[in-house]
Amino acid sequence: MNIPDKVINRLTMYHFILDDIREDEKYISSTKFANLLNIDNSQVRKDLKYIDNQDGYRGKCRVGYEVLKLKNKIEECLGFKKTKDVFIVGAGNLGSALAKYDSFQDYGLNVLAMFDKDPKKIGTVINGKEVFDISRVGNLAQRLGVETAILTVPKEYAQGAANYLAGSGIKYIWNFTTCILDVPKDVKVWNENLIGSFLQFTNGNKEK
Template sequence: MSKKDKWPIYVPKPTFERLKKYYAYLMQIDEDYISSDELAKKFNIKPEQVRKDFTYLDITGKPKKGYHIPLLVEELGKLFGTRVLENLIIVGAGNLGSALAKYMGFEKMGVKVVAIFDNDPKKIGSFVGELSVLPLSFLERVIKRFKVRIGIICVPEESAQEVANLLIKKGIKAIWNFSPVPLKVPETIIVENQDITSGILTIKHILAKK
């Protein structure tokens, strides 16, 4: 029985994180094959670890050639669900939200921004790329029409929890949180926190130690 017959499979978090890095790197290179040695060198790990990570995929390497990159990308795409397009929405049409709305790389990852929202009357009706900024009162109809399950929060910390509650109430199942505050959500809701402040402070701390 192949791994395809047992899909989806459980992947340990450390392996999953490495597979995400491999995928991002492979999407950028224009080659037919890549070896475990090459990937190991790129990510400063052992070739054995790369080969072990790939045991979670339905793929094998060829002697003296390595792994066929298009097939490897396809298998990783299945794991990450990139072959199924997910619509997402953004709440917060500030600098960060606007930048994310205009990011051209989302569709390669199987997601598409279909709407951006804000509660600032001065922003509502303006355009971010090809999207018109909508009022929050339009949330429910957009979520239902486009079958949206993912919401991105790009609002100040004092508004983040309120926005999260509203998104969940309107049917959102997963939140990508860019506000610097932890969200309180039901266990059934997926939350991925992208704390920019924490990231910068970590980098500065590491630099200070060197």
């Protein structure tokens, strides 16, 4: 199913809210989601229509959505349960922080290993993930069936690393650097543009 980006983003946030709800609250209203995210009620209802709406997870008049059913349905719809194995390339500050970011695991993102070219980092273990020499990425990607890399090297090494990853069988790069990567057509890049995100925020576009 083709769900628009912004809807995926909001569905994830509805899930965060559902995950945080007290156990004795069985139902939640669209208004609660709307207020917490500072968006329109109608937007919430529209988003939740992307979730196949049968039985309990359709909102009920005056009662709202069943918390557990809606939560499960979002998980199913967005594939939280299907674990996605990834590598982190660049074991610096940001790479290490992401390796230690336990929420990833909760949402099906499994960091299998890390890579770097710094001999001082190679062989160390960060939150249970070993740091390997970057030269081993192709071999390990093939053996472990990993196609996705999170790129967190310093900007000046980003294009070189991307070339190397593309040549090593990596098909998807989640790019945290401020380098826009020039990659072969069969490699997909998703730019995690933190600068752009902050500028959206400060330019007064508060809805997300």
